[in-house]
């Protein structure tokens with residue numbers, strides 16, 4: 001794709017079965033529908049790679065997850081799981097260098113689906129030089145795999161869609177979680193991953209292409225996103241990962257912008273947008289124009305977790321009222337489920353569908369947004 005500037009969202013496309021096949025030549029909808037299978041495969045691959053054995057060396061001082069883009073989100077998921085209950089810190093590194101304090105007492109989990117992303121390879125090489133414990137997740141026979149082999153760490157091979165690292169998150173995030181579980185930092189078992197898989201299967205059924213827009217939650221969310229400037233807030237650390245995922249997927253699949261944040265922090269800065277130039281009705285818009293509005297306007301998307309701090313609940317409720325008072329529409333999506341990973345699955349699965357449908361509604365092939373590949377090529381020359 002060389003640019004889709006000016007593309008129009010056409011809701012009818014979402015119920016046009018022939019278009020949903022032709023407009024998605026890489027089968028992104030099929031890839032998203034296979035998320036449940038991916039969770040099960042990732043679990044087995046992680047177990048077979050011997051990840052559980054790393055726990056025998058004793059608990060590391062900290063776990064550092066290194067990854068870029070969607071691979072970095074695997075670190076955020078682990079951070080969210082560990083934030084309040086784990087006896088040690090989890091840090092995500094997105095960049096070329098490890099923090100100065102990281103050393104032999106720490107475990108670095110390097111995540112790169114391609115196994116070639118230069119930032120992640122650089123951080124992994126630094127981890128080898130510093131004598132850190134090392135786990136790798138990514139494509140086999142790659143620079144990343146070679147570095148992890150040199151350090152003698154376990155490597156969890158990841159397949160998936162070539163050139164589409166962000167197509168599914170689960171194969172990237174399951175191994176770091178199991179690495180943390182090996183040290184007792186989190187408590188997860190096969191049952192929990194199985195209930196995640198079942199939840200994703202249920203979503204795949206409800207969001208399937210043949211299910212009409214008015215009952216399909218993926219298509220509904222896509223229609224609510226279309227033509228807006230999305231402000232996406234999560235109401236817990238895990239819901240905030242889903243908010244970040246939504247913003248990331250919008251950019252990657254639909255070339256669409258969004259801002260995201262986590263309550264309570266987002267209420268300290270992003271709430272300013274409710275009184276800004278993109279909020280509410282456009283008073284200068286031509287009332288006789290074919291298209292009302294005069295440009296995209298703000299819409300608040302609240303990704304809610306059933307486990308919220310009581311003050312966050314108050315902040316959320318007040319923010320919804322304040323948005324509505326100012327003419328900013330609000331969409332609220334609540335993640336249900338007993339365990340945090342189930343709730344993440346409820347939100348992340350919906351996000352994956354909605355962002356693919358949004359791209360298709362704009363007539364964009366969700367696997368064709370290649371500008372990040374162009375940037376990679378330019379900086380590697």
Ligand SMILES: O=P(O)(O)OC[C@H]1O[C@](O)(CO)[C@@H](O)[C@@H]1O
Nearest residue numbers: 069070071112113114117165372
């Ligand atoms: O998982 P990888 O292969 O390291 O890629 C990291 C990120 O870089 C990108 O390929 C973009 O450059 C994203 O698609 C991806 O999320």
